[in-house]
Amino acid sequence: MILVSAMVGRGLGYGLLMRRPNNAQVSVEGRPLAFRELKTPNFPIAVVAITPHSVRIPARVQALIEHCRCATAESW
Numbered sequence: 010m011i012l013v014s015a016m017v018g019r020g021l022g023y024g025l026l027m028r029r030p031n032n033a034q035v036s037v038e039g040r041p042l043a044f045r046e047l048k049t050p051n052f053p054i055a056v057v058a059i060t061p062h063s064v065r066i067p068a069r070v071q072a073l074i075e076h077c078r079c080a081t082a083e084s085w
């Protein structure tokens with residue numbers, strides 16, 4: 010969480026956290042942070058798997074992708 014806070018404070022990206030940090034308004038370096046509440050989407054949740062064309066997908070990864078397909082299909 011400290012690394013995410015420092016990178017966001019320097020403007021190098023953004024972070025999505027499942028909980029609000031305790032030391033809220035500034036990064037470890039004292040740079041300002043902004044927090045935004047996220048609203049629950051009105052659409053089903055999707056899981057996306059992206060793999061290079063030239064790489065053979067290992068069996069474990071393929072099993073995870075299939076599990077995600079089944080789990081999301083049941084929620085629709």
